[in-house]
Amino acid sequence: MKSESVVQVRNLVKRYGPKTAVDGLDLCVRTGTVTAVLGPNGAGKTTTIETCEGYRRPDDGTVRVLGLDPVTEAAKLRPRVGVMLQSGGVYSGARADEMLRHMAKLHADPLNVDALMERLGLGSCGRTTYRRLSGGQQQRLALAMAVVGRPELVFLDEPTAGLDPQARRSTWDLVRELRADGVSVVLTTHFMDEAEELADDVAVIDAGKVIAQGSPEALCRGGAENTLRFTGRPGLDLGSLLKALPDGTEAAELTSGTYRISGDVDPQLLATVTSWCAQHGVMPSGISVERHTLEDVFLELTGKELRA
């Protein structure tokens, strides 16, 4: 029977000298899903991923990847896991197709290299040496190198950093195809829309800890509120409106005749508001519902200030 999780991190601690990069972090990645590790710069995303990849030895806690210890059982683990580093990883004088073909040769049953190059839009630059590739092409080559060995699990460290919108979409599509074919994916990103688009689970990391975890929908529902705005006659009796709405909902007249309802805005609430308006002879116009995006949640959780 297949195990339910491909990555199990418990109470991971990693220090670099006096600096604690990861501070008691827990993470679970379910088999066959896409998990996004989201966080501001310096939150500990890369340290966490690189510990799972076997590059770092935990100072405390346990890490299991495909049930194996990434440090002591690296030899068994490496053939089964695909890795995309945040940058580099290729001989500067190697041609793109040469490097990918080489990675393929290190695996028992690799993907077709030419087809993979085409799939990632690298077909026309196969003969170009790595140092002459654009940043986006270098990113896509690194992604190709991560998947060419037909791994069970791939770690992608900021896979779309520096990509143009088309290449970004194409990378997203590839991640979805990997999941559809049963590959588990762990990716780090600081693009909220990327996590929202791709991930089954999101782990928000800040200061070395997971501060929120769940599906993008659950994260957007929990904690943060949605708002409904409309305009109508000035001076409506909001007290009477609130009586009709669920507890915890708030209503305010922002400027004369513009109203904001905040709370758990769902279709039922919208219907209640419009029927209340009908009963009171109000014609609401400019009704808009703003759903909180993962970005709002993220900023709420990690604070809005920029971090070094």
Add this chain to the structure above:
Amino acid sequence: MSAGTYTPQAGAAPLSRMITAQTALETRMLLRNGEQLLLTVIIPTLLLVLFSAVDIVDTGAGRSVDFLTPGILALAVMSTAFTGQAIATGFERRYGVLKRLGASPLPRWALMTAKTLAVLVTEVLQVVLLTVIAFAFGWSPHGNPFAVLMLLVLGTAAFSGLGLLMAGTLKAEATLAAANLVFLLLLVGGGVIVPLDKFPDAVQSVLGLLPIAALSDGLRDVLQHGASMPWSDLGILAVWAVLGLGAAAKFFRWE
């Protein structure tokens, strides 16, 4: 690419295939790099041709090609095993190549084996090229081919250890500068084209302990003077090999 393309089918290739592929790639990288070729092919060839054809340096009794060829062979070994390997490996470390390969199915020892094989393949090409040129200038070697082989292998081990130690501990730019400087200093002070007996006695005895001096002196003893086994030179190279490879194994940092 259709559904099911990426269905996991993970596994490492057989070790022999991985090492063969890695050796081929490392060798291509060495031979494709212009700066590397300058060090490993062009400089030794030019020195051999120039000083064999024109009597600039007083190389003692006998024809200059007989004195020069062993020294130039030693220089060729140093240029590939030490200078070239240090610079290439330093930049591979800097650009995350060693790190990325560390996550591949290729074990680290197999990567180092492949690097060593690539150095040896390059050296064979150098030796063939330089030998052909030397013969064209009327070189007449003597001695025991096995002793020559021993010297070349121990010399390669000594220089590889020192080159990897440098590449694995210094920044890539520092390695680039230092490896070139050491190459130049040892070219002049290591008995390659200038006989060591041109230096004052005290300096001579110190220079004689350098790996380049031991290698060029040992090769000269055998190829020019027909010695059977230059034990003291082999001993010096062995000590450098143990120290260099030992320190590299201990201090080498992969990232």
